[in-house]
Amino acid sequence: xxxxxxNGGEAITITVKVNGKTYTHTIPxxxxxxxxxxxxxxxxxxxxxxxxxxxxxxxxxLNGKAVKSCTLFAFMADGGEILTIExxxxxxxxxxxxxxxxENHALQCGFCTPGFIMNLxxxxxxxxxxxxEEVRRAIEGNLCRCTGYVNIVRAAMAAAExxx
Amino acid sequence: xxxxxxxxxxxxGKRIPPRDAFDKVTGIAPYVYDMELPGMLYVKLLQSTxxxxxxxxxxxxxxxxxxxxxxxxxxxxxxxRIGIYVGDRDLLAIEKALxxxxxxxxxxxxxxxxxxxxxxxxxxxxxxxxxxxxxIEAMKPGAPxxxxxxxxxxxxxxxxxxxxxxxxxxxxxxxxxxDKGFSKASVVVEGEFSIPFMSHVYMETQAVIAHYxxxxxxxxxxxxxxxxxxxxxxxxxxxxxxxxxxIHVPYVGGGFGGKAGLGWEPLAVMLSKKAGYRxxxxxxxxxxxxxxxxxxxxVKAWGKLGLDKEGRIVAYQxxxxxxxxxxxxxTVNVSxxxxxxxxxxxxxxxxxxxSYAVYTNKIPTTALxxxxxxxxxxxxxxxxxxxxxxxxxxxxxVRSINLLKPGKSKTSTGxxxxxxxxxxxxxxxxxxxxxxWGREPSSTDKPWxxxxxxxxxxxxxxxxxxxxxxxxxxxxxxxxxxxxxVGTGNFGQGTVTSLAMIVAEEFGIPLDKVxxxxxxxxxxxxxxxxxxxxxxxxxxxxxxxxAIKDAxxxxxxxxxxxxxxxxxxxxxGDGKVYVKGKPWHYIPLERIVMGYLYENxxxxxxxxxxxxxxxxxxxTFLDPETGQGTPTIxxxxxxxxxxxxxxxxxxxxxxxKAVQVxxxxxxxxxxxxxxxxxxxxxxxxxRALYEELIFDEMGSxxxxxxxxxxxxxxxxxxxxxVLKIIETPQSDGPYGARGIGENVMIAxxxxxxxxxxxxxxxxxxxxxxxxxxxxxAIREQNPKLYKEALEAVKRSIRESYKKLREALxxxx
Numbered sequence: 001x002x003x004x005x006x007n008g009g010e011a012i013t014i015t016v017k018v019n020g021k022t023y024t025h026t027i028p029x030x031x032x033x034x035x036x037x038x039x040x041x042x043x044x045x046x047x048x049x050x051x052x053x054x055x056x057x058x059x060x061x062l063n064g065k066a067v068k069s070c071t072l073f074a075f076m077a078d079g080g081e082i083l084t085i086e087x088x089x090x091x092x093x094x095x096x097x098x099x100x101x102x103e104n105h106a107l108q109c110g111f112c113t114p115g116f117i118m119n120l121x122x123x124x125x126x127x128x129x130x131x132x133e134e135v136r137r138a139i140e141g142n143l144c145r146c147t148g149y150v151n152i153v154r155a156a157m158a159a160a161e162x163x164x
Numbered sequence: 165x166x167x168x169x170x171x172x173x174x175x176x177g178k179r180i181p182p183r184d185a186f187d188k189v190t191g192i193a194p195y196v197y198d199m200e201l202p203g204m205l206y207v208k209l210l211q212s213t214x215x216x217x218x219x220x221x222x223x224x225x226x227x228x229x230x231x232x233x234x235x236x237x238x239x240x241x242x243x244x245r246i247g248i249y250v251g252d253r254d255l256l257a258i259e260k261a262l263x264x265x266x267x268x269x270x271x272x273x274x275x276x277x278x279x280x281x282x283x284x285x286x287x288x289x290x291x292x293x294x295x296x297x298x299x300i301e302a303m304k305p306g307a308p309x310x311x312x313x314x315x316x317x318x319x320x321x322x323x324x325x326x327x328x329x330x331x332x333x334x335x336x337x338x339x340x341x342x343d344k345g346f347s348k349a350s351v352v353v354e355g356e357f358s359i360p361f362m363s364h365v366y367m368e369t370q371a372v373i374a375h376y377x378x379x380x381x382x383x384x385x386x387x388x389x390x391x392x393x394x395x396x397x398x399x400x401x402x403x404x405x406x407x408x409x410x411i412h413v414p415y416v417g418g419g420f421g422g423k424a425g426l427g428w429e430p431l432a433v434m435l436s437k438k439a440g441y442r443x444x445x446x447x448x449x450x451x452x453x454x455x456x457x458x459x460x461x462x463v464k465a466w467g468k469l470g471l472d473k474e475g476r477i478v479a480y481q482x483x484x485x486x487x488x489x490x491x492x493x494x495t496v497n498v499s500x501x502x503x504x505x506x507x508x509x510x511x512x513x514x515x516x517x518x519s520y521a522v523y524t525n526k527i528p529t530t531a532l533x534x535x536x537x538x539x540x541x542x543x544x545x546x547x548x549x550x551x552x553x554x555x556x557x558x559x560x561x562v563r564s565i566n567l568l569k570p571g572k573s574k575t576s577t578g579x580x581x582x583x584x585x586x587x588x589x590x591x592x593x594x595x596x597x598x599x600x601w602g603r604e605p606s607s608t609d610k611p612w613x614x615x616x617x618x619x620x621x622x623x624x625x626x627x628x629x630x631x632x633x634x635x636x637x638x639x640x641x642x643x644x645x646x647x648x649x650v651g652t653g654n655f656g657q658g659t660v661t662s663l664a665m666i667v668a669e670e671f672g673i674p675l676d677k678v679x680x681x682x683x684x685x686x687x688x689x690x691x692x693x694x695x696x697x698x699x700x701x702x703x704x705x706x707x708x709x710x711a712i713k714d715a716x717x718x719x720x721x722x723x724x725x726x727x728x729x730x731x732x733x734x735x736x737g738d739g740k741v742y743v744k745g746k747p748w749h750y751i752p753l754e755r756i757v758m759g760y761l762y763e764n765x766x767x768x769x770x771x772x773x774x775x776x777x778x779x780x781x782x783x784t785f786l787d788p789e790t791g792q793g794t795p796t797i798x799x800x801x802x803x804x805x806x807x808x809x810x811x812x813x814x815x816x817x818x819x820x821k822a823v824q825v826x827x828x829x830x831x832x833x834x835x836x837x838x839x840x841x842x843x844x845x846x847x848x849x850x851r852a853l854y855e856e857l858i859f860d861e862m863g864s865x866x867x868x869x870x871x872x873x874x875x876x877x878x879x880x881x882x883x884x885x886v887l888k889i890i891e892t893p894q895s896d897g898p899y900g901a902r903g904i905g906e907n908v909m910i911a912x913x914x915x916x917x918x919x920x921x922x923x924x925x926x927x928x929x930x931x932x933x934x935x936x937x938x939x940x941a942i943r944e945q946n947p948k949l950y951k952e953a954l955e956a957v958k959r960s961i962r963e964s965y966k967k968l969r970e971a972l973x974x975x976x
Contacts, residue, residue, distance in 0.1 A: 044198035045191015047417075049367045050450045054870035057367060085191035098189040105181045105835050108656025108843065110188025111367035111417030117189060136878040143870065145365050145418050146656045147839065148846030149878040150885065 014078040018043070019087025027074050033067075034058045036074035037084060045085040045114045049143065056142030059115040060084050066122035068141070085114035088121060096162035097121060097155070106155035108146030116142050120156050130160055175665040175675060176899055179835035182661040184654065184682055187415070193682075194414045196371040196387040201443040204373065205234055207435055208279035209446075210269040210286050211456055212261035215297070215525040215863040216308060217290035219261060222269055226285035232278030234439050236286070237270045242434050246401045247493035248393060248425040250325060250332055251318035252311055253528070255431040261290065262310055262490035263525050264864035265455035270431070272439045276447075295525040297863045299487040300464060302330040302524050310490060310523040322629065322785060323496045330523040332492030335503035337517040337576060337791035345479025345514030349470030353550040357543045357929045359913075361462040361487070361857040364532060365875050368417020369453040374432035375443035380404075382433055384411045389424040389653050390694035395686045397426045398433065409433075413684040416655035420847070421531035422458065423655075424696045425494045454868035458530035459857060461495045461521070462487045463502070467543040471551045475562045479514040482506050482543055488521040491528035496521045498529075501536025501627040504577050504791050508544045509588050509623045509801060510566040511573040517791075526863045531696065533847070534906035537624050538913065542931065545620035545914035549921055559918070560596045563621060564589065578792040581799070586827035586902070587892045588621070588801040594825040595619050598886040599805030605923065610960070612812050612953035615820070616923020619805035620914035624907035625796030626697030630783035634699075635690040636708040638667060638715055639773045644739060644754030645677035650708065651692030652700040654682060657905050658836035659700040663708055665832060666898060670712045671753065672737040690775075698903025701832065702798060703778045705898030710776025722760050722769035723751055798894055798902045802826035804845070804911035806882075808919045812953035815939025817853055817916065822882040826907060827890035830900040834889060837904055841887050844908025850876035852913035853933050924949060 009029040016023055018041060025040055037046045037060065046069060049057035053071040060069045061083035088095040097117050100106070107113040116139060123130070123138040130138070135156040136149075144152060187193035224236040239258040247253045257268045269286050273279035294308040301307055307330055311317070315327030323333045346352060373385040382404070388394055391411035399406040416423065428446050436444045448457055467482040484502045488495035503519030517540075532538075552559035568575065571583035596602070596619060605615035626632075637649040646667055654660050664678040681689075692704055720731040723741040727734070733744050742750035751760070759769045786793040805823035810816070824841040831837045854874045858866045867873045893900020913931055920926045920938065928941045943950050 038198075043191075044194075047195075047197070047367070049369075050870040052450065052869050052871045055367065085189075089190055094186075094189065101189045102181055102185040105185075105839050107185060107188050108658070108839060109367065109416060109418040110185070110193050110656070111195065113188050114191045136881075139878045143365075143367065143875055143877065145367055145420070145847065145875065146843050148842040148844075148876075149881045150842045151839065153878065 012075045014075055016077050017081045019084060029073070029075060031074045032070055033072040033074045033077055034069035037069055037082070043084050043086050047111055047114060049112065054143065055112065056119060057112050057115040059118040059142065061118055061122055064122065066119045085118060097124065097159040100155040100159035100162060104151045104155040104158055106147060106151040112142060112144045116144065116152055120159065124156065124160055124163060128160065132157065173669060174672065175669045176832055178833065180661065180665060180675065180833055181835060182658045187682070195368050195417050196373060196385050196414060197368050197417065197447065199373060199385055199414070201373060201375065204443045204445055205272050205274060205439050206276040206279050207432070207444050207446045208271050208276060208283050209267040209452070209456065210271070210283050212257060212264060212266040212268050214261050214290045214292055215264050216293040216295035217261045218293060219257060219259060219268060220289040220291050223287040224269060227271060227282035230278055230282040230285065232274040233271060233282045234274065235272045236282070237272070237435060237438050238268065241438060244401060245317060246397060246426060246430055247491070248397060249320040249323055249494060249496045250492050252314070252332065253491045253493050255434060260293070263527055264862050265527055266490065267456055270435055272435055272444055295863060296330070297524050297526060297859065299485050299522040299524055302522050303485070303520065310525065320629070322500065324788065331520055332488055332523055333496035333499050333521040335500045335519045335791060336789065337503050337506060337515060339576070339578060339790065339792065340514035342479045342481050342514045342516045346470045348472055348478045350473040351551050351554040352468065352470045353547050353554060354466070354468035355547065355550070355929055357465045357467065357546065359463050359539060359542060359931045361529070362460045362851055362855045363454050363857060363873060364420045364422035364460065365870070366418030366420055366422055369448040369450060370423070370428055370457050371447045372428045372432045373443055373445045374429060374436045376433050376436040376441055378441045380408055382409045384409070384429050384433065386411055386413055386427060386429050387416050387423060388413050388427050389416070389419040389655065389696060391684055391686050392651060392691055393694050394426050394429050398430055401430060402433070410685060410687045413653060415682060416653060419653070419655045420533045421535060421696060424531045424694055450870060451868045454857070454873070455527065455865050458491070458528045460532040461489065461498060461529035463539045465539065465543050467547050469544070469547040469551050471555055471562065475552070475555060475557050475565045477510060477512050477566045480507055480512045480544070482517045482540065484519040484539060486519070486521045487524055487526065489524060489526040489528040492521045492523060493528070494530040497627055498531065498535040502540045504786060504795055505537060505623070506540045506544065507576040508541055509568055509621045511568050512576070515576060524863070526859060527865055534624055534910050536627065537622065537910045541620065541622055541910050542913050545911065546917050546929065549918045550927070560592065560601060563592055567592065577786060577795055579794040584892065584894045585799055586801045586829065587890060590890055591801050591803045591825050591827055592621060594888050594890065595621070595803035595805045595823055598823040598825070598888065599807065601805070605807055608809060611956035614810050614812055614924060615807060616810060616919040617805065617807050618915045618917065618919025618922055619803060619823070620911040620918060621803040622907050622911035623799050623801050624698060624910060625799045626699040626903065627795070628693065628697055628699065630780060630785060632693040633777060633779040634692040634703040634707045635775070635777045636704060636711040637690045637773065637775050638711050640753070640757035640771060642754065642758055643677070644673060644752065644757060645679060646671065646673070648678060648680045648708070649688065649690045650680070650704050651684060651689045652704040653684060653695035657700065658833065658839065659704070662701055662832040662836060663705060666705060666708060667712065671739065673739045673753070698800065698905040698907065701901055702897050702903050705901065706778040706896065707776040709898055710778070711774040712776070714776055715772050715774025718772050718774065719753070719756055722756055725768060726751060726760055798897065800826060800828055800902045800904060800907050802907045802911065804915045806915045806919055808916060810920065810924060810938065812942055812949055813957060815935040815937065815942060817933060817938060819849055819882045819916070821884040823886040824908065825888040825890065826904055827892050828904045829894045829897050829902040830891050831889045832899060832901055837889055838887050840904050841908050842885065845912055846876050846881055848909030848912030849880070851909070852916050852931060856932050
């Protein structure tokens, strides 16, 4: 949560593809991926809720896998492909998971929402017909203080249905 | 509205998801956390390493030499105290550090990194003083004093600190004669109860940006529940005109009471000035949040309840000692509320409840969703079940006999409960009906896992000063759409969606044509005291209805001239103003709301704006000696039932079924109401079963992060839900509605406690009901049960082993 990109050591140049666009930046070696996404790329939809990898608000997709971007260094994404919450909808048309979250009132304050959606993005791409139990297990690494999770699980089930 | 006529509504009562969800699911919703201003500086705070110490000196010369550091401030720069109820807070420690974590200096720098680096170079010379960590010790004469100047602080009239002690507030509710009452009792039960400190864990930590401008205006962006209260208190403390301070609140990442009252705005403002009128941002990491920003007070309580042989409550006595930590600013109201509402949903003639907020050298505390009520319900709702058992009576029956009767009973504060306050009796019936109370819980396939049922009732009203008020403004646009200006905040509850639905309903226009800005700004949002206490929909909704009425009458005045009928023959609906009984004789709203243009070019009227307001006209101060009076604008009655599965061998509790029943008068938007009922249950469950801030021997928070502070996760939520909304309308609520946001978590802990009590004959009076505590309680209080479970598990292992051996033989 400190907006402090780590300093020290020799700067590293990385090239990453983020939401379909390729970027090359020179960054401090200890900069966290989440700070790179938020501070360098300016993508503030990826949130920080705990700094200790407990809450999952910072979840993004790196090379097809949902990761907590506060637990990775930015250089670890070098040569990779990142998808953030800003990259899953096109021209204002929502992704089915986003739609399902809205329709099922699966969010209140909304701060944790992008992390849940990105986590489910990977999970639902690999589990076409999950059970509620499996969804619950899939989102165990994400914290939500408002909703009590019930509608998040409902949204995930509805999204699975939509995505066929 | 209301009344006996059942109206068919277009929007009211419909399940409509909030429109702002779009911003939140796409990640574009702005939180202060994310905001940046040109030229903005960053603040980091140096935390005290001492629980109680005189600050002899602070040397920050080395810190100033760090590249990027603009300024360093200490308590000497800001020699004044602030607060909403008791002005006991400093911006940075003044002369004394009061807890490990107390901010003693602030570094303002070009980057957070530079500020952090500079923190390490500040040297503080402490002279340690004797600390006190236990609130009961702190109340004793001769205890180390945290606030020797308590008598000089600014105190809101409802509160009674005791200068010369650590008591920040003392409240007494006294009615009838408790000794006489107890003398008539057939059974008396008493016990000590406790709840630990907890953290709100709103997902967005405290964040504020302040810009003190050279022209004498101040702009603040704050993750806050109470921009108007904060503005007023800030103006008073700084001696500034109120209107020169503008507080802006975008989306807020959760509040739960923790962002109510006055937050970190004053410090940020003063630091902006100190930094040469540049904007500064103050943002806490989760661990900073949990060490220096206000959390939720722990309480040590005692209660004594007497029932006569019919089960009637003849006397109730309770005492609550809230550990307010180093500042009692908002917690004094927590203690007052626990005291004045101590008899819960019941009518009790003989009552004596004492409640204190006490200073200790620990992290300061503030409001939490429902405050005062979760604490007093944890005592009373448990004692009722104990007394019922002793009397050999069904606890549901005992409750039924003693429930407040709307229109007849007097509440704890001696005020008659209004006729349309709700139907507590039906709430009780629905809870026990849905829970299947009286029927054995289902058994599990593992004999060491035991199912048990329990329930509790709850009541909740807003805890606000009698003159707390709200307002609303609506203005029409050229296309007949409406901009709604309210003050009530938008941190997830969805109140603004319900308010928009009211506007759409009243004018008969599509919901898409009602616009509520996501940002609140004290300079152009309508005033509301605070967004707290489940009051938003009731108070701001009432103000909004008055604003709608105002706009309608202005529209009718113009239409009356055009249609040549008197105003009282006109009606508004379907986006039109029309002649009563002749809906074909109408003017579309868009042709009138900006002024009506005749064919010859004459125009009349002009843009329509409606204004409305709300104040609780019947509330009073409470008598300083007896606590009697009218403290609240409504009481929402509710109840919670649970079926839990307890692993007797580990003490783990799994909630398998949750029943939530509330009489909220009218569900404007049932989807949102259910959102509160579910979310509040899980928050209540989390507090009941898991959450606890742990303090080390220095009074320092030992688990200031989410690795060591457990919050309920998806796996913990109940499998089965029964959510019931009862609608007994209250005539002065919008469409009959009462508030719901807080009551939803109040009865969860006592319901689970009662389930353990009935199902396992285990009585645990301290929260959280964590596995180890429950495991110990089972072994101590019901060793037979434990032994049987142990035998059962051994048997099961033996059988599995036997089967495995047989399978191996076959395999060979």
